[in-house]
Every structure is written in structure tokens, then in C-alpha cells.
Amino acid sequence: MPNVKSLEDLKKIRDEALKKRDIKTPGARVQIVVGMGTPGIAAGARDTLKEFLNIIEAKGLTDIVVRQTGNFGLDSMEPVVKVKVGDEVEVTYGKVTPFVANQIMEEHILGGKVVTANLIPAEVK
Amino acid sequence: MKEIALHLLDLAENSVSAHAQTVHIDVREDFRTNQLITSVEDDGDGMTDEMVKQVVDPFTTSRTERKVGLGIPLLKESAEACQGGMKITSAPGAGTKVEATFQHSHIDRMPLGDLPSTFLTLTLAHPEIHWVFTYTFNPPYKGSIRSYEFDDQPIKETLDGLPMTHPDVISYLRSSLEDGIAEARK
Numbered sequence: 001m002p003n004v005k006s007l008e009d010l011k012k013i014r015d016e017a018l019k020k021r022d023i024k025t026p027g028a029r030v031q032i033v034v035g036m037g038t039p040g041i042a043a044g045a046r047d048t049l050k051e052f053l054n055i056i057e058a059k060g061l062t063d064i065v066v067r068q069t070g071n072f073g074l075d076s077m078e079p080v081v082k083v084k085v086g087d088e089v090e091v092t093y094g095k096v097t098p099f100v101a102n103q104i105m106e107e108h109i110l111g112g113k114v115v116t117a118n119l120i121p122a123e124v125k
Numbered sequence: 126m127k128e129i130a131l132h133l134l135d136l137a138e139n140s141v142s143a144h145a146q147t148v149h150i151d152v153r154e155d156f157r158t159n160q161l162i163t164s165v166e167d168d169g170d171g172m173t174d175e176m177v178k179q180v181v182d183p184f185t186t187s188r189t190e191r192k193v194g195l196g197i198p199l200l201k202e203s204a205e206a207c208q209g210g211m212k213i214t215s216a217p218g219a220g221t222k223v224e225a226t227f228q229h230s231h232i233d234r235m236p237l238g239d240l241p242s243t244f245l246t247l248t249l250a251h252p253e254i255h256w257v258f259t260y261t262f263n264p265p266y267k268g269s270i271r272s273y274e275f276d277d278q279p280i281k282e283t284l285d286g287l288p289m290t291h292p293d294v295i296s297y298l299r300s301s302l303e304d305g306i307a308e309a310r311k
Contacts, residue, residue: 007283010280014284018287041126042131046239060293062291066250067251070141
């Protein structure tokens, strides 16, 4: 069975990360939750989640956790993504394409400004 | 759904909802028998025969409360349209296995799609679950069966608390999955 990358490689990554003290306080600064129910998946939620991962990988961000969950019940707004930065109020975004995922990453998570165009207002939820 | 890989993601989400601790996803491309076989097997809550009927055919059965949507009926329809079928094996407390078979060369068969992405997102986004993915390739004419297995248990033990979403770990997982599947397909 071909095992292209070995666990030894992973150990190096771990030790390197520990050296750089990438593991900060328990619980990351930013939490991104992508709705991955059937409607979300059909609307492209996997590509949205992958885009967040690509950005984290490309920019080397170490304080972001990405999770997925079931259906949020906002089918017409899918893919739906919830973002929580530090102690701030959780923000819910709708119709998050990979392009919008980039905007959220740049403007909200790294820039501190909510992306209003894709915001789902509280009364809809 | 545009891809079989997305259906697998959908089925795996059902397993997560059913409180599974371990989920096995198998994909087998068999060019000798001209079949594409997929299965998602979990050790979650499981279902009674009545519940299985409901998730397969949500519109003709008396519906009570169910958490599963149209993913399974859609998969069944796609498989049957391709000379294949879908089978659910389940019992309360004994987990669930959903198998789908397609004629590989069928013109209506949706593409297998991006398996590495499906596996990567599941592994990273549900770190509390033990994931085992197997991809098997049986080439046409000659050559032996090749398979690639990804088991996230040894990876988690090695990481020893380092989050799966650490950028270097994402790179590691992504290239492991992509290269492993590509290698088996060669």
C-alpha cells in the first residue's frame, strides 16, 4: 500500500510547530463553521470550506479552527457559514461562494470588518 | 449532487448526526467488472427497518420525525439509473452501512469527483471522529489491484494536541490524500 507521506514527516511538522509556539492558548481565536447538510453540499459548501483551508494553508494562519455542521435551516441562503472572532458576536453569512470566502477572510477575520453584502440579518435566523 | 464524492460527504454527515465514533468510507473502481462501488459504514445509532424505509422513500411513507433529507433517495435514483443500486444495512445500536453501486461506464453515471476534498474536509471538520478511507483501483486488462488507505488515528496520535487545522498539517493531509489516490490510479 503506497504511503506517500510518512508519519515521520508529520512528526517533523509537529516539532517545528511546537518550536514556533504555534499552539497558543487552548481554543483558537477564530472559529469558522460551515453548514454541511444536504442543501449546503448541493450548493457548494465543500468548495467553500476547501477555500478557507486553502487560505489558511497559503497564509500560514495558525489561530483558526474550521468545523462543519449539519443543516442550519436556511436552505435558500446556502452555503451558510458562521464566523466567530474572539469574544465578538457570532456572524452568519449566506451564499458564501469561494470568492466570498476570500472576502470574509480578508475583510472580517484578518481586517476586523464584517462583510455586509452576505450578512444574514438576525430576524431571518 | 454533481459528484459521487459529494454524495459520500452527505452520507458521512448522516453518520456524524447518528453519533458515530468511527466511519469507514470505501470507494472501489473496478474496470474488470465495470463497476463503481462505494460504501459508508458507521458505528452510530443505527435504524429500524421502518426508519430505513422512511429515509429511502420519504414521500410515500408516513413521516414522523426524521433527520435525514433527500440525499439518500437521490443517491438511490442515480445508482439505479446506472444499472446499479443502493443497499442499506442497519439495526438499532449496530450502526449503518450504505452501499451504492454504479455501472462504471454508464453514460449517466455522475463523475466520481473530488475524493481528496471530501476526505480532507471530513477529517479536518470533525476531528472527534475516527475516519478510515479506502480507495481501490482494479485496472482494465492487466495489472494488479491497488489500494490506498487513509486512517486518521495514527495521525492524531502523532499530532499530540496540535490542531488538525494548523496550516502545515493541512498541507500534509491534503498532499497525502491527493498523492495516495493518484498513486493507486496510475
